[in-house]
Amino acid sequence: MIGSEGAVEDADLLVIGGGKAGKTLAMDTARAGRRVVMVERGMIGGTCVNVACIPTKALVTSARLARRAAAARSLGLNLDKPEVDPRLLRSHKEGVVSEMVDLNHRQFLDSGMDLVLGEARFVAERTVEIRLNDGGRRVVRGADVVINTGTVPYLPPVPGLAEAGVLNSETIQRLDRLPERLVVIGGGYVGLEFAHMFAAFGSHVTVIDHSPALLPQEDPDVTEVLAECLRQDGVEMVGGVTVKEVAREEDGIRLLLGDGRSLIADDVLAATGRSPVTAELGLDAAGVRTDERGFIRVDDRLATDAPHTWAVGDVAGSPQFTHVSLDDYRVVKENIAGGTRSTSRRLVPWNLFTDPELARVGLTEKQARATGRNIRVARLPVKAIPRARTLRDTRGVWKAVVDRDTEEILGVALLGPESSEVLTVVQTAMWAGMPYTALRDGLIAHPTMAEGLNALFASWTD
Structure with missing residues (x-):
């Protein structure tokens, strides 16, 4: 029952x-007949559905089609030069998002949960005051509380950056035109996906990153191939420099770099990470503590410093992937019920949806060598795969x-078409503790990309 003004609802x-x-978690618990209140500021379905994974991958699909259409003659087709219409792109993206938002909304209501649209702020342990979007307020106390407020794009404190009206990973999706010159600040997976996407749409794209090497946490023999693919597709890479100042001028946005050079762009995308949504939650009143960056402090059970209060997803400092957030749900669901499920030793895959895409799981060669293990390395050019x-x-x-001694697969990096799908085959073998020989000698359908695993695990470089 909804409480009267000021009364505490349990x-x-x-x-x-x-x-x-x-x-x-809210839907599962409500379907089990429990009383569930879920507070959402207004983004039904969460960041992934509205402004991250789903809309960006919808646009990646368009970019890949544009690139394939441009190369249609190699496939025996005579097609006119593809014309990219930004209004149609936006309509396509918004259509995909709208369908998924509607589906989420129906699922929320059908589950029996109490979906509350508004802003929540803690006023005591496990108790929040909610300012409703349509006016009024409610105060709700949970026997268990789960914080899942996510993150927002981070804008670095570069002089003039905010005043120049630069874009972030959310606002760039609302453009109704294609910039002739786009500068991307940040060479992480978000920046690279947008860079490659807009290059396919016809923009001249420059990526600026403070690291001299692309994706420095990865093995250079893989990222050097990726960098060459990006250059071939018209993405200019400027590494080892920082942006010192930004100013909007008559002919565009000017960026002054740390090495003295300057660039001019029609639009600038700041893809420099994300910040946790915690500042306005009143976490002190709840007894919940954060780290120096504002992420909620949790243990490996995703429990906060406050009793019966949990944090999940990006705001808890978990790797910022939707599939990790889904696993956080499994962890917290079991632990609320008295279990001991942990986030430690998770085998987390990730995919960079450039074209070709990079799929990764487990240890890199550098990381594996740092463990002191006796390792072997296999390497296969994608052109060796018939598919x-x-x-x-x-x-x-x-x-x-x-591992040379145990034949255990420690990690893979797959840069090539359909790599994100093939990755799950390797990850499953790693979960099962299977030796690499199972994939080397396994009977895999021909011609598929996964068939390349037969050849990969027979292609030793040492």
Whole structure:
């Protein structure tokens, strides 16, 4: 029952923020007949559905089609030069998002949860005051509370950057035109995906990153191939420099770099990470503590410093992937019920949806060598895989690292077409503790990209 103004309502579960972990837990708990209140500021379905994974991958699909259409003659087709219409792009993206938002909303209501649209702020342990979007307020106390407020794009404190009206990973999706010159600040996976995407749409794209090497946490023999693919597709890479100042001028946005050079752009995308949504939550009143960056402090059970109060997803400092948030839901669901499920030793995959895409799981060669293990390294050019030749998409390289003594697969990096799908095959083998020989000798359908695993695990470089 909804309490009167000022009265405290009790719930079995109070979820603040409707991201992947929070919304899944809320629906499950409500379907089990428990009283659940989920507070959401207004982004039904969470960041992934509205402004991150789903809309960006919808646009990646368009970019890949544009690139394929431009190369249609190699596939025996005579097509006119593809014309990219930014209004149609936006309509396509918004259509995909709208369908998923509607689906999430129906699922929320059908589950029996109490979906509350508004801003929540803690006023005591496990208790929030909610300013409702349509006016009024409610005060709700949960037997258990789960915080799932996520993150927002981070804007670095570069002089003039904010005043120049630069874009972030959310606002760039609302453009109704294609910039002739786009500068991307940040060479992480978000920046690279947008850079490659807009290059396919016809923009001249420059990526600026403070690191001299692309994706420095990865093995250079893989990232050098990726960098060459980006250059071939018209993405200019400027590494080892910082942006010192930004100013909007008559002919565009000017960026002054740390090495003295300057660039001029029609639009600038700041892809420099994300900040946690915690500042306005009143966490002190709840007894919840944060780290120096504002992320909620949790243990490996995702419990905060306050009793019966949990944090999940990006705001808890978990790796910023929706599939990790979904696993956070599994962890918290079990632990609320008295279990001991942990986030430690998770085997976390990630995919960079450039074209070709980079799929990674486990240890890099550098990381594996740092453990002191006796390792072997396998390397296979994608052009050696028959399916890649039928696709006329032979750029890339696959790499695997195994323990020489135990034959255990320690990690792979797959740069090539459909790599994100093939990655799950390797990850499953790693979960099962299978030796690399199972993939080397396994009977895999021909011609598929996964078939390349037979050859990869027979292609040792040492």
